[in-house]
Amino acid sequence: MQLDYTAEQKAFRAQVREWLEAHVPSAPLEHFDATREGFETHREWEKVLKSGDWGMVTWPREYGGRGLDLIQWLIFEEEYYRAGAPGRVNQNGIFLLGPTLIEFGTHEQKQRFLPPMAAGEEIWAQAWSEPQAGSDLAGVRATCVLDGDDYILNGHKIWSSRAVFADWAFGLFRTPGTDRHKGLSLIFFPLNAPGVTVNAIKKINGHVGFAEIFLEDVRVPAFNRLGDEGQGWHICMATAGFERGLMLRSPARYQVAAAALAQLWAQRKDGADPTLEADVVRAWMNAEAYALNIYATASALIGGAKIGPEASTNKIFWSEMDIHLHRTAMAILGAEAEVLPEPGEHAWLDDYIFALAGPIYAGSNEIQRNIIAERMLGLPR
């Protein structure tokens, strides 16, 4: 084990820091789920990022990336969060679909979809869940029927993050007559295609972060299917691995929050409940443990290892750590905790409300615990 950065890695950090200092918007952007304008300002930011070649640093250069390894990715993310740069509106694309496309897509599909994804020109939503299929994704009922070189899509998707303003969605569709996880295919469709209706669903905070999508005889080229027909379940499980694993939640996010919490405590501890200091310390410990775990995973992956069911432990850890951290902030703020933040203030309340979704999305924590018990520990189904 060698826990110092190399000279090359240090130089890379300096390069990222310098670029971000010159380009990160001085005022925070409106949230991308709040309004169309907020969404578009984030799309502009993605273009700025791309102009510096920072759109998706781990992807191969030929597909719009920078070809960096996972340690460099962690350094990039650390600097990104440290600089307070805007949230990535295209995270469904760059962190979920992108790695899946790189693993399962044809060269032509990668060429078609990856560069505009990295550039923010095409923003992606995910369309996995259905009213009857949330955590039980194998129960998907939306259908795909091959008609010549096209698929005809029909069905009803729900809880689609970003779909209200996004350009494209990737969804799971069933070949009629198939059952459970057999016969599912992963297919891309433009959200403005004829037959697609997108209805916004307001989140707990009033933002239109979700949508339900109705598909009525939507025609897309068979080119838009990732992998073979019927391989969708297998591919989606790989995607879920990326989501629960290291890509969706880089440690830096929590380390920035833990640092802010330590600062909040330093400012407010006089007269506050002294036992809260232990929670502040705990928040830092959690964020550090998460970072060290991800560094260990990244090192193992660079060394040729494959990510396994232990990815499910990440999802439980970060979602519970996030809630603990923000509950501590609420407790320190006391009577002020309920007051909506002014623009430019640290949005502890918003972040607390967002943290509450952590144990639900990307596969509920109950499902994750089942996965850990069955696939890591070998307990019977």
Added chain:
Amino acid sequence: MDFTLSDEQKMFAETAQTLFADTCTPDHWRKLMEAGEVRHEDRWAAIVENGFTLVLLPEEVGGLGLSELDFALIAEQAGYVALPEPLVESAGVAAPLLAALAPDAEVLADPAAVIAIQHPINPYVAHADGAVALILHHQDEAYLATPDQVKLTTAESIDPMRRLFSVAWDPAKAQKLGAADWDLALDRAAVFNAAMGLGLAQRAVDMAVAYAKERQQFGKPIGSYQAVKHHLASAQVAIEFARPVVRAAATDLGARDMQARARISHAKIVALEAADQAARASIQVHGAMGYSWEVDVHLFLKRTLALTGTWGTPHFHRNRIAQRIFTQPVGPDQTFARENHHA
């Protein structure tokens, strides 16, 4: 930056795992307990023969001159079998302290010799009765004594494999070694206790998993019930997020700065919390059997209890972390930062 173990380290850990798995089974503990012993001579001889007592000693005194991480990997395996012998206390903490103060000390020439240590932070000396020599403290200075120079009074531990003693002695009659690095001894002990905690935790989970696959209720194995699964999955999550902290703490221990101390304290807290969570989950999953003397889970619970309070309480260690986070820069670029050298 490379957060992986070397092939050599993996091999060392596997050797320890195999040796302990072969020689330290529940059957062995039972026999020792019945005999009122805490040490098995054949096993200790095998431990010595494999060089485990020499890992941390410098080459000048005949040691292997390896790192704290190398020893932590062995300590983890020792925790997995709740090793009765004081390998960690003697070879991990006492012997290196003595080697730093008195490299010529006769007792260091014998790799099988057990050395006990009285540290200012602990109320009792563990395994003093089987020791060839004792390192004692008086007014911050270290002394070396032989068993016949001290009077031991037993304090019975809940852990049947730990022998605790108060020591009465006369500094005028012991060999004065001078000012010792008690902090380094504490840091090593805390990291190795944390490593043992990882092993204790994993064993408690593994035992519960094995039981839950077999034990039937309502016509199916209890391990198929979600409530049972979730107890064990949660314990496994705690282990997964303690392990890299322990390994990073062992790797950076030698830096001796505030960051290293905070990491060590972090490791000690979370690894023993994971062990506590795992042991309690394991008892719950074993049901009434888990509360019996007959099932082995209680040994892991009791060792966890002992290691949690010794070599610095959670409160002590939390304060060391607080000192780091409230006086040094924190944030995403500070994960591997060193004191006075900020990334």
